[in-house]
Amino acid sequence: MPLFFLSYARIPGSRRTGDDPDRLVFDFYEELAGLVAAHAGVERTAAGFVDRQGTRGEESVRALSGCRVFVPLYSKRYFTDPVCGRQWTAITRRALRTRAPRTVPVLWTPYPAASVPAAVQDVPEVPAEQEGPDDEEESYAAMGLHQLLDLEEGRARRITEWLALRIASAAATVPAGSAPGSLDRTALARLPDAFAAAPPRPPLRITVLAPYEDRLPIGREAARYGPGPLDWRPYGPVAGGPIAEQVTELARNLGFAPEVVEFDKVDLRGRDTPAAPWILVVDPWALGDPGTAARAKEFDDAHRPWTAVLTALADNDPQTKEHFDRLRGLVESVFPRSLREGRVGEQTAVRGLATADAFALWFGELAESANMRYLRYIQPQSSPRNTTAVKPPGVGVDEPGTDGGALEARP
Structure with missing residues (x-):
């Protein structure tokens, strides 16, 4: 050499x-x-x-x-x-x-x-x-x-x-x-040309639906919450910072420009052309409030193809383990369309992800999948050649017996 x-x-x-x-x-x-x-x-x-x-x-x-x-x-x-x-x-x-x-x-x-x-x-x-x-x-x-x-x-x-x-x-x-x-x-x-101008990073809208210290469900311990919804830490301190920081980093690593907002600050009725694919991250404890559950169901009923739902049902949270059946039931009642129309992986993410690793894996998969659907949706109908997108690895693959880390039974 x-x-x-x-x-x-x-x-x-x-x-x-x-x-x-x-x-x-x-x-x-x-x-x-x-x-x-x-x-x-x-x-x-x-x-x-x-x-x-x-x-x-x-x-x-x-x-x-x-x-x-x-x-x-x-x-x-x-x-x-x-x-x-x-x-x-x-x-x-x-x-x-x-x-x-x-x-x-x-x-x-x-x-x-x-x-x-x-x-x-x-x-x-x-x-x-x-x-x-x-x-x-x-x-x-x-x-x-x-x-x-x-x-x-x-x-x-x-x-x-x-x-x-x-x-x-x-x-x-x-x-x-x-x-x-x-x-x-x-x-x-x-190999890619390292000198080629990098395309602008696509935006990714991430909404966090979670309670916070001053608005916790009755009996819910405050250890995993903070002053605002974006301070929620579903998997505890061992998983790092608040979920908002984690999804921001995950999105950037995937090449997206993330915009993280609280659920209470989004307009669910907008019918304009979407500006970005949309990920909703859900704490099932928040769905015990009837008003919050109604707004979340409105999100599900809107039938936006470029959206995805991820629910955190942490298996290292004793309270979540104790109330698992009730929390899972709340999720299934609020997001029936997502469960009905989603593929196996998407259904797993909606029903609940038990670990931080499973959450990170499915966040990446569903962010890519939502982006593909978003791109197909906004393509002009006059350009059918551009409406077929490549499916990212692992998205929409129906594998019997795989659950991506979801909590399936009360321990």
């Missing part, structure tokens, strides 16, 4: 001998590879790799998967090249798993700061200025290595030597053969 992999954005143009627009890239690579080999004490052929015209794709992917140092040539073009973006994804994913390879970026041509994608954190360093008649270091910082190489042969020698030393030093910190990636050419082509 090579010590370093040189990543660059190809310039469109003729590839005839002597007319290669990327000639300076290869000239730089040849000199850099020789210097790295000398510093690292390896054969020149083992020092580095650069993808040239005619290079077999398998050879390039193998070098990318096994290199110890990744050397990108930064330029405005580089940050718009999808091949470079996929290479960046492959390298960063591998680095997350193995802490290798290291990255030594090169300032190839100047670029505006606004052109740098959010995925790019490494900034090209500039060597300290040396005494002497030349001002290579200052020129490198101002115009980039490409122009230095193009101005005069040998003008960028000191910068290249400095980069070679940094690459050799970085390579020495990575053990040989340290957990190379398992990419193949097809897998690389399927």
